[in-house]
Amino acid sequence: METSLIEDYALLSDGRTAALVSRAGSIDWFCAPRLDSASLFGALLGGVEQGHWSLHPADPDATATRRYDGDTFCLVTRWEGADGVVEVTEWMPILVEKESGSPEGVHASRGVERTDVVRRITGISGRMTFVQELRLRFDYARAIPWVRQTGRPEAPELTATAGPDAVVVRGPALQPHGHSHLGTVEVAAGETVDLALTWFPSYRPAPAPLDADAAEQATRAWWQEWADxxxxxxxxxxxxxxxxxxxxxxxxxxxxxxxxxxxxxxxxxxxxxxxxxxxxxxxxxxxxxxxxxxxxxxxxxxxxxxxxxxxxxxxxxxxxxxxxxxxxxxxxxxxxxxxxxxxxxxxxxxxxxxxxxxxxxxxxxxxxxxxxxxxxxxxxxxxxxxxxxxxxxxxxxxxxxxxxxxxxxxxxxxxxxxxxxxxxxxxxxxxxxxxxxxxxxxxxxxxxxxxxxxxxxxxxxxxxxxxxxxxxxxxxxxxxxxxxxxxxxxxxxxxxxxxxxxxxxxxxxxxxxxxxxxxxxxxxxxxxxxxxxxxxxxxxxxxxxxxxxxxxxxxxxxxxxxxxxxxxxxxxxxxxxxxxxxxxxxxxxxxxxxxxxxxxxxxxxxxxx
Missing domain, CATH: 1.50.10.10 (Glycosyltransferase)
Incomplete structure (x- = not known):
């Protein structure tokens, strides 16, 4: 993988940690649960062997333009190819506690240990096939995790564990390929597919899936309220x-x-x-x-x-x-x-x-x-x-x-x-x-x-x-x-x-x-x-x-x-x-x-x- 320029990266943030996403659609730097925690994806400081999560069109000639959605850190990348137009919206949910004390689609920020990254693919016109590659390397790429399929056929998921860290990845099915996991997903106009990665302590049960719509709404509102x-x-x-x-x-x-x-x-x-x-x-x-x-x-x-x-x-x-x-x-x-x-x-x-x-x-x-x-x-x-x-x-x-x-x-x-x-x-x-x-x-x-x-x-x-x-x-x-x-x-x-x-x-x-x-x-x-x-x-x-x-x-x-x-x-x-x-x-x-x-x-x- 060719090294991306530093200015090719955009920031995703949940106010506790951050992820860097390249213009080519690869998350090459991600530490959880804090900015100064050990990395899960470290390709920024090496290559794919140090861990990354790429999501990009199969069409090599597809072009991308990016923007943040208003005063937020919800990143929207518009991909245009010969057969279609697709938008990928990526964000790190800022998860707030409801007044009742019980989460409603969005988990509480206190008392629940998790950090999430959501990548939503939305078809705008025509259709487009996306390629996904996931390579997890915990502890600054010093630990290759134990990865296993833990989902059901109708709800695929991968769980990866190494020492104190664990990750669960939900969305389209991924299959092992060497030390990576690969998959494809096709999206037509009007269709939406969500991919979600959740970090959690390995000694805890895997957190429940997010309500992505509620998480996106809460995250946008949090950033916009601050910016106002x-x-x-x-x-x-x-x-x-x-x-x-x-x-x-x-x-x-x-x-x-x-x-x-x-x-x-x-x-x-x-x-x-x-x-x-x-x-x-x-x-x-x-x-x-x-x-x-x-x-x-x-x-x-x-x-x-x-x-x-x-x-x-x-x-x-x-x-x-x-x-x-x-x-x-x-x-x-x-x-x-x-x-x-x-x-x-x-x-x-x-x-x-x-x-x-x-x-x-x-x-x-x-x-x-x-x-x-x-x-x-x-x-x-x-x-x-x-x-x-x-x-x-x-x-x-x-x-x-x-x-x-x-x-x-x-x-x-x-x-x-x-x-x-x-x-x-x-x-x-x-x-x-x-x-x-x-x-x-x-x-x-x-x-x-x-x-x-x-x-x-x-x-x-x-x-x-x-x-x-x-x-x-x-x-x-x-x-x-x-x-x-x-x-x-x-x-x-x-x-x-x-x-x-x-x-x-x-x-x-x-x-x-x-x-x-x-x-x-x-x-x-x-x-x-x-x-x-x-x-x-x-x-x-x-x-x-x-x-x-x-x-x-x-x-x-x-x-x-x-x-x-x-x-x-x-x-x-x-x-x-x-x-x-x-x-x-x-x-x-x-x-x-x-x-x-x-x-x-x-x-x-x-x-x-």
């Missing part, structure tokens, strides 16, 4: 809505944890080793996501994330990590998964992330800035949440003189990164303002003193030749410097910022898009290179917009939004030479930065009137 709460007026409205929906899809609806992406180990450098697991909750990414959601009237997620944060960092705040599991787990041990050969041969595939053990000083600022934004949005402090912030500032003060790994998680020597120092300044600034403006209690004078000390240090060591620099002792710049004005440290048109932007344009642009930093400078301690980082390019749009460079802001924004695939998804990076997506997908950082850039454009257009 989005408040946005301005340019790129459709792009903003889909980006916010993708951010919601990456948010676990039960725990409140916000994953950085739905995948692991999609490479930043094709054929290289820069392959990382992004299925966890970075405090920074989650905080920035919450700011984007709050700016669009979605305050419930802020409350859920604050509750998640209080649980995750409970205990000794000295043990604060920069990232956690989706329910607040701390053990994210990084290891190589040799059973998965890697996307397009990019090895190793990693599960877990050693960055959890790093010190990244900017996280203190990200959390404090976001909680301050939540206060401004009307989310009042609880006794626990303000207590947490006081403890975070105490920990930040104890680590003031410690270099860190920076927001880019360098694996070289720690440095005094200017962005990190500014975010520490922002942390104490928000503490001071909480006392002065919101009536909270704390050591006001000490926090003011630390804030002023940090400003003096940044002005002395974080600026060279009239511009901000990546870290103390270098004249290199870094795209994270574009975030400085957001904190209130300086205005966007501060001469130091304008000089920094000019230097970024001179040294970090690649094909018209922005790199994070010059990988050849040696700061990150890793071999190989990477491609333009999409979030950084959106930051430049924002900087252009807030400094009156509106024509350049609009032009860059249009080029960036044109990189979205046919269903609105962005990965982490973009290769302007190969013209393809790079890195894990969909990437929260890319989409939240798109939202921020669109907001800045809207504000700039308003000020021009």
């Amino acid at each position: 709460g989005i408040a946005h007026e301005g340019p790129h409205e459709g792009d903003v809505r889909r980006s916010l929906l993708l951010l919601r899809a990456l948010t676990n609806r039960e725990t409140g944890g916000i994953a950085a992406a739905a995948t692991t180990s999609l490479p930043e450098d094709f054929g290289g080793t820069r392959n990382w697991d992004y299925r966890y909750v970075w405090l920074r990414d989650a905080a920035l996501t919450l700011e984007a959601l709050l700016a669009h009237g979605l305050a419930d997620e802020a409350r859920a994330w604050r509750d998640w944060l209080l649980r995750a960092v409970a205990g000794d705040p000295a043990d604060l990590q920069i990232m956690y599991g989706l329910a607040g787990e701390r053990d994210l041990l990084e290891r190589e998964m040799r059973s998965l050969p890697g996307y397009a041969g990019s090895a190793p595939v990693r599960v877990g992330n050693a960055a959890a053990e790093q010190f990244q000083a900017d996280v203190f600022g990200e959390v404090m800035v976001t909680l301050a934004a939540a206060r401004r949005a009307g989310l009042g402090e609880s006794a626990r949440s303000w207590s947490l912030q006081r403890v975070l500032l105490r920990q930040a003060e104890e680590r003031l003189d410690r270099p860190d790994n920076g927001m880019w998680e360098i694996r070289g020597d720690p440095q005094f990164f200017t962005h990190s120092r500014v975010m520490l300044w922002a942390a104490f600034d928000r503490g001071v303002r909480a006392i002065e403006e919101d009536g909270e209690h704390g050591p006001l004078e000490r926090w003011r003193e630390v804030r002023d000390r940090l400003r003096a240090e940044i002005d002395e060591h974080g600026v060279r030749d009239g511009r901000f620099v990546q870290h103390r002792g270098t004249d290199e710049v870094d795209a994270s410097l574009l975030l400085i004005p957001r904190t209130g440290y300086c205005e966007p048109d501060d001469p130091r910022m304008l000089a920094t932007v000019e230097r970024i344009e001179q040294t970090l642009l690649q094909g018209g898009f922005v790199n994070r930093y010059r990988t050849g400078s040696g700061v990150d301690g890793l071999p190989g290179g990477e491609h333009a980082f999409l979030a950084c390019s959106f930051w430049l749009v924002e900087q252009y917009a807030v400094t009156g460079r509106m024509a350049e802001a609009r032009e860059l924004m249009d080029r960036l939004c044109a990189l979205r695939n046919d269903v609105g998804m962005l990965s982490e990076e973009y290769d302007p030479v190969g013209r393809r997506h790079v890195g894990n997908t969909p990437q929260a950082f890319s989409h939240l930065s798109l939202v921020r850039a669109a907001d800045a454009l809207a504000a700039g257009l308003h000020s021009e009137r």
